[in-house]
Amino acid sequence: MTVLTTTGVSHRIRTPMADPADVARERGLIIAAQGGDTEAFGGLVRTYQRRAYAVARAIVVTHEDAEDAVQEGFLHAYRALDRFRPEQAFGAWLHRIVANAALDIGRRRRVRDADELTDTVASPFRDPGEADELRRRLQAGLQMLTERQRTVIVLHDVEGFRHAEIGEMLGIPEGTARSDLHHARHTLRRQLGDIRRDT
Amino acid sequence: MTDDINPFDAHREDDDATRVLGALYAPPGGEAYWDALHARIMGYVLASENGWWTAFGSWKRLGLAAAAVAVVAVGLGTRDTREAETRASYEAVLDDTTAASTYERVTRTPGLSENEAMFRYVISYR
Numbered sequence A: 001m002t003v004l005t006t007t008g009v010s011h012r013i014r015t016p017m018a019d020p021a022d023v024a025r026e027r028g029l030i031i032a033a034q035g036g037d038t039e040a041f042g043g044l045v046r047t048y049q050r051r052a053y054a055v056a057r058a059i060v061v062t063h064e065d066a067e068d069a070v071q072e073g074f075l076h077a078y079r080a081l082d083r084f085r086p087e088q089a090f091g092a093w094l095h096r097i098v099a100n101a102a103l104d105i106g107r108r109r110r111v112r113d114a115d116e117l118t119d120t121v122a123s124p125f126r127d128p129g130e131a132d133e134l135r136r137r138l139q140a141g142l143q144m145l146t147e148r149q150r151t152v153i154v155l156h157d158v159e160g161f162r163h164a165e166i167g168e169m170l171g172i173p174e175g176t177a178r179s180d181l182h183h184a185r186h187t188l189r190r191q192l193g194d195i196r197r198d199t
Numbered sequence B: 001m002t003d004d005i006n007p008f009d010a011h012r013e014d015d016d017a018t019r020v021l022g023a024l025y026a027p028p029g030g031e032a033y034w035d036a037l038h039a040r041i042m043g044y045v046l047a048s049e050n051g052w053w054t055a056f057g058s059w060k061r062l063g064l065a066a067a068a069v070a071v072v073a074v075g076l077g078t079r080d081t082r083e084a085e086t087r088a089s090y091e092a093v094l095d096d097t098t099a100a101s102t103y104e105r106v107t108r109t110p111g112l113s114e115n116e117a118m119f120r121y122v123i124s125y126r
Helices: A020-034 A038-059 A063-079 A090-112 A114-122 A133-144 A147-158 A163-170 A174-198 B015-024 B031-050 B052-094 B099-107 B114-124
Strands: none
Touching (some): A020 A038, A038 A090, A063 B031, A133 B015, A147 A163, A147 A174
């Protein structure tokens, strides 16, 4: 697992469970949580909250909405624990739930803030004041993308999810995720291509 | 083939774009942030599932103890007040120094004539 940094260094976080001991520990936590042990569920939250945040953050526009989506997602997961089957991958199951919560928040936000959407999309980041030229161009490029294309490129290129995982999370075919990524990269390259030629 | 970025080659990841995207979408750093988010999530889950009071589980015992102390304190206070009132009532009766009660006490003293009793009453009057 690579730790996230704020310096722009690659920060992909792979699925937390890799070690067999971790898998066994996770299994124990799931069984205990299914039996009503909230401390065990807290252990699952601690293990997966960073990855869940990354999924939500790729889908919604703001950091605050991402936090809300993570919170909602974990609540839904808690309520649905008895329907979780042991042969499933807990991470994939949870990410799908968090992605749904984030998509739902995004839909509600669009309905509520329809008039302010343009402004919100124009500054989706926590530190817009620090934008350099590359960042400004990228931001402009992101506005040219559909929400799904933006989500897909962040989930794939930044967070390191595979097309199949993205498709499952967003409820779209793997081929559609692939196509979205292609279009998103193409658009961003065009934006950044200008600056590369200028410098 | 060179390493130059072809703006139309969307099959490759663009390192520059990925680097900037990574910086833009990075979560807040620091363990304190994740501890706080964890606490927020668990508080929300417990409050939504079992009622808001369960989110304050760690405070429950302390709250019950404080409530018990408060009840005992109020009980003791009430008892003290009652005892004080009772004591004051008795003392009021025993220390009755009104003119009428003094005259009655003096005139009922055995062996005193009415004049002598009147004299004592006048002397005792303050």
